[in-house]
Amino acid sequence: MKLTVEGLNSHYGPAHILFDIGFEVGEGEVVALLGRNGAGKSTTFRSIVGLVAQRSGRIMFEGKDVSAKPTHEIVREGLGYVPEERRIFTDLTVEENLEVGKQPKRPNAPYWTREKLFTLFPNLGEMKNRPGGRMSGGEQQMLTIARTLMGNPSLVLLDEPSEGLSPKIVEQMVDAILTMKKEGVSIVVSEQNLHFARLISDRAYIIERGRICFGGTMAELDARPDIRDAHLSL
Amino acid sequence: MAFYVVQFLTGLASAASLFLVASGLSIIFGVTRIVNFAHGAFYMIGAYIAFTLTERLSGAFGFWGSIVLAAIAVALIGVLVEMVLLRRIYHAPELFQLLATFGLTLMVEDLVVLIWGPDDLVGRRAPGFRGAIDFFGQNIPSYDLFLIVLSPVVLGILWLLFQRTRWGVLVRAATQDRDMVAALGVNQKWLFTSVFAVGVFLAALGGALQIPRDAVHHAMDLRIIVEVFVVVVIGGLGSIVGAFVAAVLVSELNAFGILIFPKISIILVFLVMAVVLIVRPWGLFGKPEAPARKTPGLTVNPWRPLTSNERLMALAALVVAATLPLFAGNYALTVGSEIAIFVIFAVSLHFLMSVGGLASFGHAAYFGLGAYGVAFLAKMAGLPMIVCLLLGPLLGCMGAAVFGFFAVQLSGVYFAMLTLAFAQIVWSIAFQWVSVTGGDNGILGVWPERWAASPSHFYWLALGVAALVTVALRAMVFSPFGYALRATRDSLLRTEAIGINAKRIQWTAFVIAGTTAGIGGALFAYLKGSVFPDNLGISLSVDALVMVLLGGVETVSGAVIGAIVYKALNIWLVSQTDLSKLVLGGFIVLIVVVFPKGIVGMLEMLAQRRRKASPPGSPLLAKPIESAE
Numbered sequence: 090m091k092l093t094v095e096g097l098n099s100h101y102g103p104a105h106i107l108f109d110i111g112f113e114v115g116e117g118e119v120v121a122l123l124g125r126n127g128a129g130k131s132t133t134f135r136s137i138v139g140l141v142a143q144r145s146g147r148i149m150f151e152g153k154d155v156s157a158k159p160t161h162e163i164v165r166e167g168l169g170y171v172p173e174e175r176r177i178f179t180d181l182t183v184e185e186n187l188e189v190g191k192q193p194k195r196p197n198a199p200y201w202t203r204e205k206l207f208t209l210f211p212n213l214g215e216m217k218n219r220p221g222g223r224m225s226g227g228e229q230q231m232l233t234i235a236r237t238l239m240g241n242p243s244l245v246l247l248d249e250p251s252e253g254l255s256p257k258i259v260e261q262m263v264d265a266i267l268t269m270k271k272e273g274v275s276i277v278v279s280e281q282n283l284h285f286a287r288l289i290s291d292r293a294y295i296i297e298r299g300r301i302c303f304g305g306t307m308a309e310l311d312a313r314p315d316i317r318d319a320h321l322s323l
Numbered sequence: 324m325a326f327y328v329v330q331f332l333t334g335l336a337s338a339a340s341l342f343l344v345a346s347g348l349s350i351i352f353g354v355t356r357i358v359n360f361a362h363g364a365f366y367m368i369g370a371y372i373a374f375t376l377t378e379r380l381s382g383a384f385g386f387w388g389s390i391v392l393a394a395i396a397v398a399l400i401g402v403l404v405e406m407v408l409l410r411r412i413y414h415a416p417e418l419f420q421l422l423a424t425f426g427l428t429l430m431v432e433d434l435v436v437l438i439w440g441p442d443d444l445v446g447r448r449a450p451g452f453r454g455a456i457d458f459f460g461q462n463i464p465s466y467d468l469f470l471i472v473l474s475p476v477v478l479g480i481l482w483l484l485f486q487r488t489r490w491g492v493l494v495r496a497a498t499q500d501r502d503m504v505a506a507l508g509v510n511q512k513w514l515f516t517s518v519f520a521v522g523v524f525l526a527a528l529g530g531a532l533q534i535p536r537d538a539v540h541h542a543m544d545l546r547i548i549v550e551v552f553v554v555v556v557i558g559g560l561g562s563i564v565g566a567f568v569a570a571v572l573v574s575e576l577n578a579f580g581i582l583i584f585p586k587i588s589i590i591l592v593f594l595v596m597a598v599v600l601i602v603r604p605w606g607l608f609g610k611p612e613a614p615a616r617k618t619p620g621l622t623v624n625p626w627r628p629l630t631s632n633e634r635l636m637a638l639a640a641l642v643v644a645a646t647l648p649l650f651a652g653n654y655a656l657t658v659g660s661e662i663a664i665f666v667i668f669a670v671s672l673h674f675l676m677s678v679g680g681l682a683s684f685g686h687a688a689y690f691g692l693g694a695y696g697v698a699f700l701a702k703m704a705g706l707p708m709i710v711c712l713l714l715g716p717l718l719g720c721m722g723a724a725v726f727g728f729f730a731v732q733l734s735g736v737y738f739a740m741l742t743l744a745f746a747q748i749v750w751s752i753a754f755q756w757v758s759v760t761g762g763d764n765g766i767l768g769v770w771p772e773r774w775a776a777s778p779s780h781f782y783w784l785a786l787g788v789a790a791l792v793t794v795a796l797r798a799m800v801f802s803p804f805g806y807a808l809r810a811t812r813d814s815l816l817r818t819e820a821i822g823i824n825a826k827r828i829q830w831t832a833f834v835i836a837g838t839t840a841g842i843g844g845a846l847f848a849y850l851k852g853s854v855f856p857d858n859l860g861i862s863l864s865v866d867a868l869v870m871v872l873l874g875g876v877e878t879v880s881g882a883v884i885g886a887i888v889y890k891a892l893n894i895w896l897v898s899q900t901d902l903s904k905l906v907l908g909g910f911i912v913l914i915v916v917v918f919p920k921g922i923v924g925m926l927e928m929l930a931q932r933r934r935k936a937s938p939p940g941s942p943l944l945a946k947p948i949e950s951a952e
Contacts, residue, residue, distance in 0.1 A: 164508035
């Protein structure tokens with residue numbers, strides 16, 4: 090398994106947010122983490138990369154337990170994270186944003202250069218020197234993904250990549266994610282949008298109020314409309 | 324004409340050190356969000372070490388080598404400080420970091436005297452720049468010309484460093500979002516350490532370069548830090564270009580202020596700073612700060628009024644305190660009165676800081692205004708003591724009403740800086756308006772009347788007022804006004820959204836706090852029998868901050884304990900050792916690292932833990948508190 094999460098519990102101050110979250114991602118797989126607003130998708134991702142300090146449980150990445158490591162070391166193992174709120178550096182240019190994400194080549198992961206990323210996201214190539222703050226939402230979303238790919242991750246946690254984007258940009262996003270998959274990047278993508286998830290994912294987990302309540306292939310999910318209707322707003 | 328040109332050039336030359344130190348402070352603040360109070364101390368150590376090295380190493384190479392070596396040595400000290408001290412407190416509330424670096428400053432002040440002695444040290448002239456150049460009959464020291472050329476060069480180097488290197492890109496990224504930088508695989512710890520090292524290097528270089536111009540002495544840290552705060556605020560926190568422009572502006576204001584407005588030369592700079600902050604709160608070259616992400620659950624224990632048992636205990640403590648005159652001598656009673664007065668002062672700042680979330684760096688202004696109010700009424704109008712005590716604090720009230728109106732338009736660090744500027748303005752007026760305030764000589768002979776003259780009577784008076792003030796402010800915390808004020812502290816936008824006039828609430832709180840401080844000042848004038856500009860000074864403002872933080876910012880009445888412990892310790896140390904600052908500074912640093920919640924906060928935490936075995940995950944112990952989504 091590429092990534093195995095077991096018994097993950099997280100707290101914000103006195104509030105218990107995640108309850109025994111567990112899921113797996115296979116080599117080269119695209120797995121969707123589905124759930125409504127506030128279900129715990131983002132917290133799950135933040136916990137995996139160590140941005141939530143109060144967490145317990147086991148996080149095995151490529152056979153190594155990374156749960157005790159600080160954020161930057163987890164990321165340097167090849168576990169990339171694309172946050173939901175984009176969080177690009179608004180004062181930095183596109184090129185400089187990419188520079189921040191740059192990490193050395195990794196033997197077991199595809200190697201991304203600026204040029205390769207500019208073919209994946211042609212819009213970015215046309216605005217290399219534009220400050221991040223003067224880009225549209227869609228362009229910023231592409232920049233966050235490109236920035237994480239500069240770290241040559243073998244697995245990427247993608248937090249709601251389609252959120253707030255126009256249908257045309259969403260199409261581009263689907264293409265980009267499928268290209269990443271083809272290159273050999275494993276992906277966990279959190280989504281509220283089942284249609285989007287279906288276009289890219291092999292399997293899906295559903296999270297509700299901090300607990301995983303379903304796990305299976307997309308076909309298995311389609312066979313259970315009751316679960317779909319109970320836990321996902323369509 | 325030539326004279327003015329020379330004056331202008333002198334100003335430019337003084338701007339060099341100011342710019343170096345200010346840019347260092349700005350860089351450190353940008354990334355670590357720490358307002359490094361110890362920056363002046365690093366500047367001073369730089370000067371001292373450079374002095375020693377230049378005395379030992381001869382020749383031109385020896386001199387310039389010493390300057391650079393000194394800066395590097397101090398940068399290494401900075402790295403040590405960052406790794407041992409600051410790394411532990413990055414997640415603490417920002418004022419704690421200020422407190423820790425202030426403690427450090429205190430320690431350094433005693434250490435340099437211990438190592439280099441108390442006398443001013445006059446350093447060597449710079450080889451190759453000993454002479455002066457004749458400019459239409461006026462002399463310009465050639466070293467000044469060197470400094471004038473140096474600062475734009477340093478500006479250029481820094482610009483290249485930040486714009487053209489990977490390190491610079493990472494630093495600029497971390498200035499905006501440090502968690503995101505970590506989430507991209509960058510080791511924040513080393514990034515912070517390196518930034519701190521660069522900042523400290525610049526400060527020390529600024530100090531080392533001063534030695535051919537100025538004597539090295541053990542008070543140069545406070546003098547520069549105040550000016551540097553002003554520069555950084557005018558230029559915009561985090562902007563290096565801003566630091567450069569503002570350093571020149573401030574230095575020229577100093578150079579020409581003395582010629583053109585000799586009467587108000589000291590306050591000129593602070594007036595400009597206040598105007599800049601009001602018109603452009605983020606400074607000339609700064610950027611408006613995005614509303615800070617609030618950390619929810621900052622106060623893990625919700626505030627509650629005292630239970631009846633606790634009330635009885637507080638009353639019992641007060642009764643015990645009131646019995647002091649039965650067994651203590653006059654000296655102890657005078658100390659007791661002073662402590663009681665500082666309880667009033669600390670409680671008033673605590674109200675503004677903890678309840679209102681507005682950390683004032685110039686609270687002594689209102690304390691001192693109260694004291695001057697009393698002195699004017701007693702000496703000039705010859706009013707009876709009780710009338711003076713009632714009316715004197717009104718001067719503090721008026722000052723707070725005027726300054727507070729402007730100050731509450733800002734928040735966070737900028738609020739702190741503006742309050743500092745206002746306090747400095749008041750101090751300068753007291754210092755320079757000799758005909759009314761007596762200037763440095765102060766106003767003497769403000770003695771209490773017979774009914775309050777004996778130490779025990781005065782002690783009871785001070786104790787009684789302190790108790791009244793504490794109870795009144797505490798009651799206010801749990802009144803509708805207190806709820807509204809706490810709401811503005813927790814979320815200004817949401818408060819406005821539910822129809823509360825947040826600015827007016829904050830302004831009211833500012834006036835209440837200022838008036839209360841004035842009451843303390845009024846009593847203080849009678850206790851000392853005199854009033855001096857020091858009663859409005861920065862060090863007194865800092866004392867108050869320390870007392871509040873020591874007691875615990877997140878507590879309802881921690882300031883009472885903080886004031887008692889700090890003041891008692893302070894007075895006792897001064898009587899016991901010549902190194903009181905070293906011990907006190909060390910104590911403050913220790914408190915910040917070991918008991919970040921303050922004394923009372925720590926006691927509350929212990930009590931809480933005893934009441935129930937810690938819940939799973941023990942949220943109280945977790946240091947960093949994330950923003951919930």
